[in-house]
Every structure is written in structure tokens, then in C-alpha cells.
Amino acid sequence: MDDKRLKGPNTKIIHAGQHPDSETGAVSVPIYQSSTFAFENAEHGAACFRGEPGYKYTRLANPTTEALERSVAFLEGAAGGLGAATGMAAINSVYMTLLGAGKHVVATDAMYGPSRTILETEFSRFGVEADFVDSSDPDNVARAMRPDTTLVYIETPANPTLKLTDIAVCAEVAHAHGAVLAADNTFASPYLQNPIAHGADIVVHSMTKYINGHSDVVAGMIVAADEEMLERLRKVHVNLGGTMDPHQAWLVLRGIKTLGLRVEKAQANAMQLARYLEAHPAVDWVRYPGLASHPQHELAVRQMRGAGGIVSFGVVGGVEGGRRFIDAAELMVRAVSLGGIETLIEHPASMTHKGVPADERLEAGITDDLVRVAVGCEDAEDLLADLEQALEKAAAGVTVGA
Numbered sequence: 124m125d126d127k128r129l130k131g132p133n134t135k136i137i138h139a140g141q142h143p144d145s146e147t148g149a150v151s152v153p154i155y156q157s158s159t160f161a162f163e164n165a166e167h168g169a170a171c172f173r174g175e176p177g178y179k180y181t182r183l184a185n186p187t188t189e190a191l192e193r194s195v196a197f198l199e200g201a202a203g204g205l206g207a208a209t210g211m212a213a214i215n216s217v218y219m220t221l222l223g224a225g226k227h228v229v230a231t232d233a234m235y236g237p238s239r240t241i242l243e244t245e246f247s248r249f250g251v252e253a254d255f256v257d258s259s260d261p262d263n264v265a266r267a268m269r270p271d272t273t274l275v276y277i278e279t280p281a282n283p284t285l286k287l288t289d290i291a292v293c294a295e296v297a298h299a300h301g302a303v304l305a306a307d308n309t310f311a312s313p314y315l316q317n318p319i320a321h322g323a324d325i326v327v328h329s330m331t332k333y334i335n336g337h338s339d340v341v342a343g344m345i346v347a348a349d350e351e352m353l354e355r356l357r358k359v360h361v362n363l364g365g366t367m368d369p370h371q372a373w374l375v376l377r378g379i380k381t382l383g384l385r386v387e388k389a390q391a392n393a394m395q396l397a398r399y400l401e402a403h404p405a406v407d408w409v410r411y412p413g414l415a416s417h418p419q420h421e422l423a424v425r426q427m428r429g430a431g432g433i434v435s436f437g438v439v440g441g442v443e444g445g446r447r448f449i450d451a452a453e454l455m456v457r458a459v460s461l462g463g464i465e466t467l468i469e470h471p472a473s474m475t476h477k478g479v480p481a482d483e484r485l486e487a488g489i490t491d492d493l494v495r496v497a498v499g500c501e502d503a504e505d506l507l508a509d510l511e512q513a514l515e516k517a518a519a520g521v522t523v524g525a
Contacts, residue, residue: 140193198313201346210329212365213343224250294322332462389432461497
């Protein structure tokens with residue numbers, strides 16, 4: 124089937140990049156679990172290494188991985204994709220391609236902890252400088268730009284504050300200074316947001332989250348708006364070695380087929396939970412892009428096709444209240460990550476963002492009382508009941524397990 128004939132979002136998710144096997148007719152993409160591929164003759168091998176079509180070695184390309192790369196690239200409106208062993212492998216390939224001694228990056232301050240930490244602790248050793256700004260105000264990005272800025276790296280919605288960044292405006296700022304705009308689209312997934320359509324040059328995903336959706340594999344993806352950028356990224360990516368294993372790719376191909384169904388259910392649940400939390404006396408504040416109270420609700424409506432499945436909030440009693448709440452949860456699972464079918468809760472200040480210095484964490488809005496709920500696909504009534512009993516125990520000062 125010609126992918127151009129795919130119109131509806133779920134039709135695209137189910138069919139894009141995936142076709143019945145030409146040899147056997149298998150509907151599920153086969154797992155080509157081979158490290159190397161045979162050549163018909165010496166000239167065929169030479170032709171493959173000249174760049175003509177053909178497979179050589181799985182680190183360089185693999186049919187199963189390519190099916191996933193085609194799928195995500197199609198969903199993102201990109202020229203092509205590069206599967207990565209993890210989300211951080213994808214992010215580091217982008218950093219390594221665009222950054223170097225004497226280069227500067229402007230990045231969202233409230234971003235996934237390791238995405239920021241690697242710039243501060245490792246890339247800084249090689250002469251890369253980074254400024255982290257509240258990119259929800261594009262003027263902050265513009266003020267931070269320098270003549271040596273080569274990359275603007277945004278995460279929207281941001282982890283875990285759920286601040287939104289106007290992709291189109293940041294693209295204008297980056298391009299006016301000759302820089303590349305890269306966007307981490309993990310929280311929204313291509314089902315809800317397509318940064319390339321708003322001017323981004325590169326999009327990265329931790330496919331561990333929504334794209335796979337079953338908490339059973341780690342994986343990443345890079346997609347690029349044009350072929351030239353894709354090839355720049357490919358050269359670095361395959362030489363770094365953070366490429367994807369074919370069985371890993373097959374698992375994500377299986378998961379991606381239900382992306383739309385899972386996201387729709389999770390965000391419907393998230394809206395119910397956010398409204399409940401917003402009205403609860405034991406909750407100080409709530410951040411969810413689907414609520415009219417969110418500072419950038421209008422941007423969410425304009426830039427996204429839905430508000431997603433992540434809710435952040437503060438429990439009365441600060442960090443201790445938050446910990447009591449998390450410990451009292453019975454149905455919600457105490458675990459990091461997100462985007463799976465089960466609901467997860469975590470405390471970013473002591474878990475996912477522990478590596479970010481406290482002053483920088485607070486400046487980015489990641490307060491000690493912040494609890495992040497990655498809402499899953501359970502029945503909303505059961506999740507609401509678990510929230511209610513856990514908040515009651517937190518408010519009463521009950522320490523579970525004490």
C-alpha cells in the first residue's frame with residue numbers, strides 16, 4: 124500500500140511503514156535477527172558499501188528496524204528516521220552531531236534530567252557551553268542566543284512541569300541565528316503533536332514511553348525534516364553505535380499499532396483525574412494542559428491535538444505530604460517512566476531529576492512537592508478511588524508501612 128493513501132490517524136499508525144512481507148506474505152514484519160548480511164558477489168558487496176541499496180551489517184541498517192524508522196518518520200512528517208537503543212542514545216547522537224568545542228546550546232530548563240545532566244557534566248568537558256532557560260517564554264530563548272549557538276533544544280510538554288514551548292516561534296528564533304531546532308516529542312507522541320509541521324528540524328523520542336506503550340522495552344528514535352540533516356545524523360549515529368536491535372524494533376512495531384487507542388484512553392483518564400485534583404482541598408496546585416487553568420492552555424489547543432496523559436500536582440504538606448501520598452497509593456504503581464498502559468507515580472525531585480542541582484531544579488519549577496502521575500488505561504473510577512484514599516491518608520499524616 125502506498126503510504127500516501129493513509130489518511131486517518133489510526134490508519135496511519137497501523138499501516139505506515141509496515142507492509143506484508145514480500146517473500147512470505149507475513150502480515151507482521153519479520154524479525155531479521157542477523158548481525159550481518161551476505162552479498163551475491165564481490166561487486167554486490169562493493170555496491171552496498173558505495174551506498175547503493177542493500178544490507179551489510181545491522182549496526183548500519185536492518186530491515187526490521189527500517190520498518191519502524193519508516194513508520195515513525197511518516198507519522199512525524201519527516202524525511203526519515205534513525206532507530207536508537209534508548210532515548211538517551213538518540214539524544215546524544217543529536218548532541219554529538221551538532222555540538223563541539225566552542226559551540227553553544229540553548230535548552231529548556233525543565234527537561235528530562237539526563238538530557239540536561241549530560242550537557243552540564245560531560246559535554247562541558249569538551250568545551251560545549253549550555254544555557255537552560257524557561258522556553259515557555261520564547262523571549263528567554265531569543266535573549267540566550269549567541270553567535271556560536273548551533274542548537275536550540277526544547278522539550279514540550281516539559282518534564283515534569285508540563286510547561287509548553289511555542290515550537291513555531293522557537294523555530295523562527297533558531298533559524299534567524301543559523302541554529303537548528305530539535306524538539307523532544309516524547310510526552311505528546313506523534314499522535315498528539317508534530318513539531319516538524321511547526322518548523323522543527325529534528326524530533327527525538329524515547330520510544331520506551333508512548334510509542335511502545337507497554338513498559339517492556341527501552342528504545343529511541345530520531346527523525347529529521349530533510350534528507351541532508353538525516354544523513355548528517357546517520358553518520359554520527361551509526362559510528363557511535365547506539366543503534367537499535369531488530370528484536371527491540373519488532374517489539375516497538377507491535378506496540379505502536381495501538382498508540383492512538385492507548386493515548387485516547389490515557390488522556391481521557393488524565394482529564395478526569397486533573398479535574399478531580401484541581402477541586403481537592405488536599406492539593407495545592409495542578410498542571411495539566413487540558414485544564415483551562417493551565418497558563419498555556421491556548422497554546423496546547425493550537426499546537427497539540429490533545430493534552431496527553433501526564434498530570435503534575437503538589438500535595439498539601441510539601442515534600443512529606445507528597446511522599447505520604449505516593450506511599451499510600453495502592454493501584455497506581457510507584458515507578459519512573461511513563462506512557463505505559465498502567466498508571467505510574469513518582470517524585471521527580473528525589474527520583475528522575477535528582478541529578479539536577481537543587482537550585483537549578485527549583486529555578487526550573489521542579490519543586491519538592493511536585494508529584495507526577497503518568498496516567499494509564501485503567502478504568503477512571505478505580506484511579507479516582509485510589510487518588511481519594513491516598514490523599515486522605517496524606518492529609519491525615521498517615522505514613523504507610525511505618
